[in-house]
Amino acid sequence: MGFFIFERAKKGPRKLKKYQFLVFFSAILIALGGLFWFAQTKKDQSLDLEQLNALGLVQLPFPRTLENLELLTQEGELFDGSQLEGKWTYAFFGYTNCPDICPVTMNFLESTEQRLRETLDSDQFDVFQGMFVTVDVARDGVDEVREFVSRYSDLFLGVTGTDDKIADFAKQVAVGYRRIPSASEIQYLVEHQGNIVVFDPQGDCYGYIKPPFDTVQLTRLFQHLIKHG
Incomplete structure (x- = not known):
């Protein structure tokens, strides 16, 4: 009997230690699994419709394909819409003599x-493109657009053209504008919409971002678009 009791006493602690080890090891596995799931969830988490609306994004029911674009880039080369392909483009329609809205918005794009350059890897950053389209071709030729765009980024695309071609482009993406009557042919204002037009990597009009703008808002929307757009 004494021998039996001794053996039980001897084996008991071993079983307890083994049990404790299994519990501890299982807890570690569960914790690691939870961390992995959380990391993946955060990585792949998208913004819901309410959040997107709160950030000012208006997505079209169906992307709008552009047609018959015959414009000019700030380098005097043909702009036919192919420059939009493979990128998510934030485009602003304005004019270089704009006293307020245009430079402020371009500063936000800059x-x-x-x-994005600081927070994304190079492959993701390369998908971003900023673009300025003038609605005042009487004063904004290739040289003026190039000088204006270069104030903000050497990577931004600038677009100009003839009155009818710019009007057609603006109409296709539902951007309204008009010259305010003035006695001067040089000093005048142009009234225009303040939305940022979003083009998808297929070169289609994806939707709009409504003002007011801020850098965090525009960055967060772009990060959503490259993963879930």
Whole structure:
């Protein structure tokens, strides 16, 4: 009997230690699995419709294909829409003599590009493109657009052209504008919409971002678009 009791006492702690080890090991596996799931969830998490609307994004029911574009880039080369392919483009329609809205919005596009450069890997960053389209071709030729765009980024695309071609482009993406009557042919204002037009990697009009803008908002929307757009 004494021998039996001794053996039980001897084996008991071993079983307990083994049990404790299994519990501890299982807890580690569960914790690691939870961390992995959380990381993947955060990585792949998309913004829901309410969040997108709160950030100002208006997505069209169906992307709008562009047609018959015969414009000019800031380098004097043909702009036919192919320059939009393979990228998510934030485009702003304005004019270089704009006193407020245009430079402010272009500054936001510039700061967004800088933020994306700092936070994304090169492959993702290369998908971003900022673009300026003039709606004042009487004063904004190739040289003026090139100088204006270069103030903000050497990577931004600038677009100009003839009155009818610019009007057609703006109409296709539902951007309205008009010259405000003035006695001067040089000093005048142009009234235009303040939305940022979003083009998808197929070169189609994807939707719009409504003002007011800020860098965090524009960056967050772009990060959503490259993963879930």
